[in-house]
Amino acid sequence: MKKADVVFINGEVITVDQHFSITEAVAILDHKIMAVGKNEEIKKYIGGETKIIDLEGKSLLPGFIDAHLHMAETGLTKLAFDVRAVESMEDMIALLKQQTKDIPKGQWIRGWGFNDNRIKEGRMPTRWELDEISTKHPIYIQRSCNHILSANSYALQLAEIHNQSEPLEDGEIEKENGIVNGVLKESARMKVLDLDQYSEREYLEAIQIASKEFIAAGITSVHDLGSKFPKHMIMMQKAMRDPDIKIRIYGTVVSFDNTTDAIGQTLEAGILSGAGNDRFRIGPSKLFLDGSLTGRTAAMKDGYIGDKNNKGIVYLSQEKLHSIMENPHLAGCQIAAHAIGDTAVEMMVDCIEHVTSLDNRKNHRHRIEHASVTSKELLKRIKDLEIVVIPNPAFLYPFGEEYVNNIGERAQSMFPIRSFLDYGIMVAAGSDSPVTEYNPIIGIYELVNRRTKNGLLIGPEERITIEEAIKIFTYNGAYASFEEQTKGSIEPGKLADLVVIDQSILRCPSEDILHVKVEMTVFNGEIVYVREPNSFVSTSMSENV
Ligand SMILES: [Zn+2]
Known part of the structure; x- marks a missing residue:
């Protein structure tokens, strides 16, 4: 034997x-x-x-399987300056002035993890404040949600953003009395991020850093929700040639700036989701429907507390959504959408209903990423359409209080995992790292407890058992990438x-x-x-x- x-x-x-x-x-x-x-x-x-x-x-x-994170970004944040701990604008300016004084003029200075809700001023930095750090370097500071950033005057100039810039449909160039103040939301921020190209060496180093950290957290597979197409796809596949990188990746077809092209080009090349091997596999065709709840850009039917008229940002119309998603569905691909607010979640449910009415393909496992604010009325449709939801329980830990501040009572039924499971809906989960810590233990803790870092209990009726939580972070993650036959459980x-x-x-x-x-x-x-x-x-x- x-x-x-x-x-x-x-x-x-x-x-x-x-x-x-x-x-x-x-x-x-x-x-x-x-x-x-x-x-x-x-x-x-x-x-x-x-x-x-x-x-x-x-x-x-x-x-563990993390079914939604951004691998390269997780590593790249380690190559940028961490401003999570600053408590005031003054603090941040002093910190970055000190830390960046040896960076040659003209090189980018990047900060990450800024959270306006945690600092005295309660807002994003302006271009003028960032100019105090330096006017000789282009600078940007990313908000913790990665959907909003602030840029200094040098960076705005490079990105050709000025007071006369046309307003954007799916983003915002913030102005004060008609003058651009440096705060760029959603698609507007891409004008700056597109200019700041990391080198191939930096990218590979970032993936290496992330893979080491994931393994130490017990994560053996990730679903990578991408950044810039096709660069992230190419870099992940190159990284897989490095024997020191120990991780399995399900890589999404998506781009932060032009996801329609990413989906079209992949289909034209004849590549469908599922292509690849046990180490790297092509994942779903994904697009963005809205922003984030903490940044008040998620698409919400009833708006935000104190600002009822702000219904968030919807990236594209229902018709456009249908027309983009029909092709990958008909070709046999898995499709997915970032949908946080209740408006966005319903749009994706409508879209999946539409594409499956064109071809009632079985076992499609189409995904809704986040599904943060999902109304009870949608649960039966989600079940009947066999949609897989990928919520982020760990978001409650750092952001729970902000959710209550921004959407009030509706925060209690956010990430309604108990309800999903009771309806028989398939649930996998992701940290969305670097948005929150990738440690799956935090996600499991939140699934079972639903308590914020400060101890606030959020929607206790949506808590689940430890056994159910473990299944979500293992088997269900494998299911969401069609790989439950090869991983996700301990079986011969x-x-x-x-x-x-x-x-x-x-x-x-x-x-x-x-x-x-x-x-x-x-x-x-x-x-x-x-x-x-x-x-x-x-x-x-x-x-x-
Ligand atoms: Zn994400």
Whole structure:
């Protein structure tokens, strides 16, 4: 009989199989799971060369799957200046002045993670404030939602944005008394971002940084929701040639500036979603329907608290949405849309109803990304149309109070996961990193607790169980990319992507879930991360067997 490369014993093995079986041991051979069962059953796979890992009661789960994040951006933020902690404009100006003083003139200065709701002034910086940092460098500061930025005068000049610039339909160049103040929303910000091209080296470095961090968080697969097409697609595929990059990517066909072209060109080239292999696969054709709730640009039927007339920004008309999505649907692709406000979510439901009326293709798994404010009336239609929703439970942790401030009572039923599951709707989840931390434990904690960082409880009736939360971050993520036959659960024949938690996650009190840690990550049968080396990996026969 063949012997295993690695055997895990004495664990709380959470298989996430059809019956959500819990067992004790797993054997791995080559890149795959060889056998799963009780210690006694798995012992027979131990040979002289087998590495034995005694889990001492800790949880072993399928590797986490983050079904919505931005991989290159996550890494690129590490190459920009982090302004998340600043408390005032003065603070930020002083910080960046200090940190950027050695950057040669003419080079870009980029800041990320700015949140106007956290600083004294309660607004984005103006061009004039950024000019205080430097007038010799083009500068921009991205808001934490990544939908809004502020640029200094130099950057505005390079982007040819001036007081006479035409107003935009799907974005806003903010003005004060007719003068451009540097704040650029939605599509307007692309005029600046398009100029600031990262080099190929920076891009690859960013993907490398992100992959290392993901693995340390137990994430073995991600759905990348892109940035600039085709660059992000090319860079991710190039990155996959680097043997040090240990991650599986489902790469979306999308572009922050011109997603219609991205979708059209991909179809013209004859590339459909699903193309690729276990490491990199082409994902859905995706477009943006609205902005963000914290930036008050998500498309909301009843507007915002204190500003009822602001209904957010809708990127395109219903007719345009239909015409863009018909082709990929008819060609056999998965389609997806960023839809946060209730107006946007309904638009995408209408669109999927429309395209499936043209061709009632089964098993399309079309996706709604975020689905943040989904009215109860839509739940039955979402179920009947077999739509997969990809909410972001971890958003509640840092942004919960802002949601309450911006949309009041409606915040309570945001991300209605309990309702989705009760209706039989398929739910996967994503961190939207770098918008929030990629750590899936925060997402799982929020699914179970729905408490903000400051302890505010939001819509407790939408809480779910720890078992359901684990399934959302594993099996359901695999389902959302049509890969549940090869990953997402611990079953013989599946890819050996696994994560060890430092305790029993099922017996952990729900309020303490936030503090559980990833102790080890296995990717493709290889141990790629150990939190404390020497803690429990032995290569010889163990006493416990
Ligand atoms: Zn996103």
